[in-house]
């Protein structure tokens with residue numbers, strides 16, 4: 048049986064692979080670029096020089112093309128520093144960042160590894176806005192990010208509480224930070240709301256505005272993708288949202304409404320999916336644009 052020490056030895060094979068994987072960092076052009084932004088990334092990478100960077104985060108998130116994109120955003124003054132990770136999801140890491148004018152930002156950096164994006168094409172195939180585009184993986188990720196940007200923009204335009212999208216470049220999405228000085232706002236899943244029935248009506252109203260006004264369906268609307276901020280629900284994570292013309296749009300809507308209804312049920316409420324669906328499809332929607 049191997050002793051404990053043996054287990055702790057790093058695997059030389061893996062080390063060699065990982066060394067080679069990062070060789071590009073030492074190429075003069077990338078070295079300069081990385082030195083340029085190293086300071087701005089200290090919050091997520093620790094202090095000091097890049098040699099000792101946390102390789103796992105690095106591999107998953109900060110590949111060459113991502114660093115180039117961040118470099119550009121930093122040079123353009125969109126981002127001053129990336130401060131700390133807020134969350135790591137299946138598809139992306141989200142970081143708290145600071146803009147050059149000093150305001151807080153949320154920066155969502157999508158993973159560009161192949162495995163993650165196998166599931167995404169069903170949301171893009173069949174959406175007339177994305178026909179004829181390249182299906183190569185990295186390009187698919189970039190399309191995905193642009194799609195989230197546009198979906199958020201469209202929802203924002205209808206007056207919905209969603210983070211304002213500010214900039215997107217490659218696999219990086221820069222948006223309004225939802226939270227306060229201390230931390231990001233919690234997900235609806237992680238809070239107990241005082242008045243579940245009011246919140247449920249609010250969520251259905253948001254789904255109705257998304258469907259009737261934005262001509263979209265969120266397609267991953269649940270307590271996991273709603274932040275509870277200053278006493279109101281805010282919708283996030285709109286990458287997979289599709290237009291109402293998408294062949295599966297209604298199926299996605301039924302799934303969204305079912306999840307919201309189930310959440311309400313767990314809060315002690317009682318609502319039928321069918322009634323909630325009718326409310327979303329045909330119920331009145333407020334003119335939020337002029338209410339602001």
Ligand SMILES: Nc1ncnc2c1ncn2[C@@H]1O[C@H](COP(=O)(O)OP(=O)(O)OP(=O)(O)O)[C@@H](O)[C@H]1O
Pocket residue numbers: 133134135136137138139140141153155210222223224225226231232234271272283284285
């Ligand atoms: N604008 C924002 N302000 C504050 N926090 C945010 C913002 N956007 C995202 N987050 C945080 O990051 C988490 C992940 O974001 P999002 O749901 O958009 O990414 P995701 O990769 O799709 O995640 P998952 O796969 O877990 O659904 C959110 O649950 C939330 O906690």
Ligand SMILES: [Mg+2]
Pocket residue numbers: 136271272284
């Ligand atoms: Mg999410």
